[in-house]
Every structure is written in structure tokens, then in C-alpha cells.
Amino acid sequence: MLFADVVQASAAVAATRSRLAKVDVLAAALQAAAAPEPGTRSSAAGKAADATRTAIRSVTGFLTGFPVQGRIGTGWRTLVRLERPPAAAPSLTVAEVDAALTALAGTSGSGSQARRETLLSELLGRATAVEQDFLMRLLTGELRQGALEGVMLDAIARACSAEGERVRRAFMLSGSLPDTAAAALLDGVEALDAFGLEIGRPLRPMLASPAASLAEAIDELGATRVEYKLDGARVQVHRDGDDVHIYTRTLREITESVPELVALVRALPCESxxxxxxxxxxxxxxRPRPFQETMSRFGAASAHELLLRPYFFDCLHLNGTDLLDAPLSERVEALRRVAATHLIPGVAEPTAEQAATLLTSALADGHEGVMVKALASPYAAGRRGRAWQKVKPVHTLDLVVLGAEWGHGRRTGMLSNLHLGARDPDGGAPVMVGKTFKGLTDELLAWQTTTFPEYEQRRTKAAVFLRPELVVEIALDGAQVSPRYPGGVALRFARVVRYRPDKEAAQADTIDAVRALLPGGRPDQ
Known part of the structure; x- marks a missing residue:
């Protein structure tokens, strides 16, 4: 398969606002990657199958902006310096690009910089102008379309004629879009059901929807458990015997950075x-220390005086038994058996007075509010549904930073006023919904001024515009209809709460979540 076909598909996806049209384009590209190369002999069938699997995985990664090799570590300035005259006609194949990226990712040690530059120069020299542009954006992260994840899942389902929920569940358990696509298209729809919970392989966390009020959430869900919503960092813990792994919300492993958590989990009364x-x-x-202090522990693996305390609220596996499909009531009982002293504060089937008291207590202890969870609900990995609802006294949204304006007065020389974008659920660019400079401390202003140029796409005299990667939590009083921004909606009295290094742009709130805050609106995700 020619690499030019992938580039053309990406351009077609970017050129349409129609979700169905995007799905059609992506499904066709996946089917093309899955098609056997003409002239393949049966004696070479095994190698051909491996090549096809690689092609499907590569195409899936390219079209979602995440190469299967992960971050290559190449900056824009390096690529510009290595710029080569473009090829006149397309000749690069998907396999050749994948091989080049694999070689780049594996190049390290003495003399690696020169070898990497040689590999990059050769790759760019064989690419046409549009292919060079695509590669440069892919390698620098500017093609990262994590918001395209849901559309790609629909495309995988379309390409292999599978139920969407079947594909989605396989992805949530595998944690890999490329692996899910390859299994579905090469091994058959039944292969999707082979994905299960595997200790040591993180799965995407179940997410919560905002609730209009505590009373409405309890009324909607019926039999519930109400528990603290902590102002902490999400962690997922896996243990098999003495082997312990700890992951963040984004599935990044932090085991070596948190030895106290590893020791605690290893001491729990269980085998797995x-x-x-x-x-x-x-x-x-x-009371909780600032969120950024907690997140600082997820960095280098060295001794730290600042100790972390875990609070668990769900048990997905215990001693050989998977509990994903068990009701929450059963999972909490399993959690109580294995980690009762680390169970998050909460009450099952509370009265209205008990629920209100718990909310008051959570806020008094310095936390964000409470979670209301349906006791009959299974663990919907990676999904944001209504079975879990969060109740907080102030509306907050996690938005993408699109840019920042240079400050005036005492903020002269500092990047200040933020341009904020909500995620497009159909995979388009983030939709701008407002600006704010409120809530920015001197420390944050200094951090922004130092850090934002690392994400710079372009700049004007007045502002620096960024790749849509940084996520910031914004408090607001609501939303209002506004023709000023392309989404037709604007934030009311927005102010910065904190940055969210534990979240990627793909996990930011959508434009639909912003619109749900309009007067008379209803949160739908």
C-alpha cells in the first residue's frame, strides 16, 4: 500500500465535518491495508500475514496521529534543517515508512544524532511535498488527533462489519487501536472477543458525567453508592504475585516513581x-496538598519525602476472577475484602440526609465533591456514561490551550490571556470557546512563558499559538450563546483552576459538554 493513499485519506478526513464521511474514508483505508498484496504465493502466506498485520497497525496509527513506535523525539527545527527537495511522484510504501520510524525509534547511544538525521533525510528525500508535510506534522505531534479515536473505532467496525460495541470493548481492554484493528480485519470479528482483562496491561478507566445536582443524580440512578470525589490523581494498580505495576489515567506506567504504593499493594492479602x-x-x-505536588511524584524514579496515600474505589480483578461485568456492589465487596483500610469514604444507598452530609464533609476536607454511582452498573472501561455522575459545587471543564496573548502592565513580557478550545468529538480541530487570564498566579504565568514556546505552532506580535496538547482545568459559571466563536457558545466568567498533566487532549471535554451548560441544557456525556 502506498503511503500516499494514507496521506490522501487523512486530507479527506480533515476536509469534511461529516462523521459518517470520515468513517467511510477511514474504513476504506483500513480495508486497503488489509488487502493481500497481489501475487502472494501460498508458501509465503505466513510472512504476508505478518506484513498485512503491520500495515493495518501502521495505517491505524498514522491516521490517528499516533505512530505505533510512539514518540520519535524529533523536533520541528531538526526537520526543517533536514528539508530535502520533494520527490516528483509518490513511491514510498506504508511498510517503508513504518520501517524507517522503527529504525528511528531504536537509534540511541553514541553517534545516534547523526544516524537519526541520516534516516530522516533519506525518508524525507523520497517523499512528495504533501507526504513531507504529513510526515513533519506526524513526527512533531501536530497530527495528533486523539479526538479521532471514536471515529476510528466506528471505522474499524464498518471495515469488518462488526457491532460497534464489540469493537469498542475490545479496544478498551487491549488499550491499543492498532491491535484492535489488526485483530478485527485480519483474524476475524471473533478475535475481538479474545481480548480480556490482562494483569499488567492497563485498561482505560471508566469515566463520569457531570450531574445537575446530588438529588437529581440519586433520583436518576436509583440504588447508588455516594463517595468522595478526591482532588488527587487517578491510578490503576495491577498485581500478580509480587509483580506490581501502577499506571496513570493515560495508561503511563509510573511504578518506579511510587515505591510506597508498590510496597502497599504488594502487602495486600491476595495473590492477584x-x-x-x-x-x-x-x-x-x-487535607490534600496541591494537585501539582501529587503529579510531581510521577516523574523521575528517585527517593521522595512527599509520600502518596492511595484511596481505592473499584476492584476489577481478584485472585483469578475478572469483575468487569459484575455489578458495582459486588466489586466494592471484593475491594473491601482486599483493601478495606484504603477504601475511599462513601455510603451505599444513603438517605438524602446522609448523601448531603457526605458532600458537605468532602468539601470541608478540601476535596472536589462526591461521586454518585449506580450499584447495579458494570465497569464500562473507557466510557463516559450516566452510571457514574460527579457532583461539584462549581462547574469545571478540562479544555485545550490553543494559544496565549502577551500580557500588559505588570504582566508585560509574560504569556497571559489563554485561548481555550473544546474537543470536537468527530475528530476535527478543537473548537474555541473563550479566553481567560483570571486565576493565573505569578508562578503559572512564569511557567506558561517558559513552557508554551515548546508547543509553538506560530506566533504574531500579540500572541503565541500552540499545538493542541496542553489541558487546563477551567472553572466557570456556565455558558452562553455567542456568535463570536465558531462553536456558537462561549464560557461565562472562566478562570484557571490548574493544569492537567495527567490528561491528554483526547481526554478534554467536548464542545457538546460546553453546550450542555447553556441555560436549559443537559449534560449528555
């Missing part, structure tokens, strides 16, 4: 377990 929860650093009075 998978737990979902939050961890945070606490002051001597039991």
Missing part, C-alpha cells in the same frame, strides 16, 4: 488484583 482509585499527598491535618 487490579484496583482503580486515586492517590494524593496529604498535609498533616489530612
Amino acid at each position: 488484583v487490579v484496583l482503580d482509585g486515586e492517590t494524593l499527598a496529604l498535609n498533616d491535618d489530612g
Whole structure:
């Protein structure tokens, strides 16, 4: 398969706002990648199948902006310096590009910079102008379309004639779009059912929807468990014997950075377990320390004085038994058996007075509010449904930073006023919904001014515009109809709460979530 076909498909996806049209284009590209090369002999069938699997995985990664090799570590300036005259006609194949990226990712040590530049120069020299542009954006992260994830899942389902929910579940358990696509298109729809919970392979966390109020959430869900919503960082814990792995919300492994959590999990009375929860650093009075201090522990693997305390709220596996499809009531009982002293504060089937008291207590302890969860609900990995609802006294949204304007007065020389975007659920570019400079401390202003140029796409005299990668939590009083922004909606009294290094742009709130805050609106995700 020619690499030019992938580039053309990407351009077609970017050129349409229709979700159905995007799905059609992506499904056709996947089917083309899955088609056997003409003239393949039966004696070479095994190698051909491996090549086809690689092609499907590569095409899936290219079209979602995430090469299967991960971050290659190549900057825009390096690529510009290596710019070569474009090829007159397309000749690069998907396999050749994949092989080049694999070689780049594996190049390290003495003399690696020169070898990497040689590999990049050769690759760019064989690419046409449009292919060069695609490669440069892919390698620098500017093609990262994590928001395209849902559309790609629909495309995989279309390409192999499978039920969408079947594909989605396989992806949530595998954690890999390329692997899910390859299994579906090469091994058959039945292969999707082979994906299950595997200890040591993180699965995407179940997510919550905003609730209009505590009373409405309880009324909607019926029999519920109400528990603290902590101001901490999400963690997923896997243990098999003495082998322990700990992952963040984005499935990044942080095991070496949190030895105290590893020791705690290793001491639990079980042989194997998978737990979902939050961890945070606490002051001597039991109140949470700033979120950024907790997140700082997820960095280098060295000794730290700031200890983290875990609070678990779900058990997905215990001693050989998977519990994903069990009701929450059963999963909490399993959690109580194995980690009762680390169970998050909560009450099952509370009265209205008990639920209100718990919310008051959570806020008084310095946390965000409470979660209301249906006791009959299974664990819907990776999904944001209505079975879990969050109740907070102030509306907050996780939005993408699109740019920042240079400040005035005492903020002269500092990047200040933020341009904020909501995620397009159909895979388009983030939709701008407002600006704010409120809530920015001197420390944050200094951090923005130093950090934002690392994400720079372009700049004007007044502002620096960024690749849509940084996520910031914004508090707001609501939303209002506005013709000023392309989404037709604007934030009301927005102010910065904190940056969210634990989230990627693909996990930011959507434009639909913003519109749901309009007067008379209803959160739908």
C-alpha cells in the first residue's frame, strides 16, 4: 500500500465535518491495508500475514496521529534543517515508512544524532511535498488527533462489519487501536472477543458525567453508592504475585516513581488484583496538598519525602476472577475484602440526609465533591456514561490551550490571556470557546512563558499559538450563546483552576459538554 493513499485519506478526513464521511474514508483505508498484496504465493502466506498485520497497525496509527513506535523525539527545527527537495511522484510504501520510524525509534547511544538525521533525510528525500508535510506534522505531534479515536473505532467496525460495541470493548481492554484493528480485519470479528482483562496491561478507566445536582443524580440512578470525589490523581494498580505495576489515567506506567504504593499493594492479602482509585499527598491535618505536588511524584524514579496515600474505589480483578461485568456492589465487596483500610469514604444507598452530609464533609476536607454511582452498573472501561455522575459545587471543564496573548502592565513580557478550545468529538480541530487570564498566579504565568514556546505552532506580535496538547482545568459559571466563536457558545466568567498533566487532549471535554451548560441544557456525556 502506498503511503500516499494514507496521506490522501487523512486530507479527506480533515476536509469534511461529516462523521459518517470520515468513517467511510477511514474504513476504506483500513480495508486497503488489509488487502493481500497481489501475487502472494501460498508458501509465503505466513510472512504476508505478518506484513498485512503491520500495515493495518501502521495505517491505524498514522491516521490517528499516533505512530505505533510512539514518540520519535524529533523536533520541528531538526526537520526543517533536514528539508530535502520533494520527490516528483509518490513511491514510498506504508511498510517503508513504518520501517524507517522503527529504525528511528531504536537509534540511541553514541553517534545516534547523526544516524537519526541520516534516516530522516533519506525518508524525507523520497517523499512528495504533501507526504513531507504529513510526515513533519506526524513526527512533531501536530497530527495528533486523539479526538479521532471514536471515529476510528466506528471505522474499524464498518471495515469488518462488526457491532460497534464489540469493537469498542475490545479496544478498551487491549488499550491499543492498532491491535484492535489488526485483530478485527485480519483474524476475524471473533478475535475481538479474545481480548480480556490482562494483569499488567492497563485498561482505560471508566469515566463520569457531570450531574445537575446530588438529588437529581440519586433520583436518576436509583440504588447508588455516594463517595468522595478526591482532588488527587487517578491510578490503576495491577498485581500478580509480587509483580506490581501502577499506571496513570493515560495508561503511563509510573511504578518506579511510587515505591510506597508498590510496597502497599504488594502487602495486600491476595495473590492477584487490579484496583482503580486515586492517590494524593496529604498535609498533616489530612487535607490534600496541591494537585501539582501529587503529579510531581510521577516523574523521575528517585527517593521522595512527599509520600502518596492511595484511596481505592473499584476492584476489577481478584485472585483469578475478572469483575468487569459484575455489578458495582459486588466489586466494592471484593475491594473491601482486599483493601478495606484504603477504601475511599462513601455510603451505599444513603438517605438524602446522609448523601448531603457526605458532600458537605468532602468539601470541608478540601476535596472536589462526591461521586454518585449506580450499584447495579458494570465497569464500562473507557466510557463516559450516566452510571457514574460527579457532583461539584462549581462547574469545571478540562479544555485545550490553543494559544496565549502577551500580557500588559505588570504582566508585560509574560504569556497571559489563554485561548481555550473544546474537543470536537468527530475528530476535527478543537473548537474555541473563550479566553481567560483570571486565576493565573505569578508562578503559572512564569511557567506558561517558559513552557508554551515548546508547543509553538506560530506566533504574531500579540500572541503565541500552540499545538493542541496542553489541558487546563477551567472553572466557570456556565455558558452562553455567542456568535463570536465558531462553536456558537462561549464560557461565562472562566478562570484557571490548574493544569492537567495527567490528561491528554483526547481526554478534554467536548464542545457538546460546553453546550450542555447553556441555560436549559443537559449534560449528555
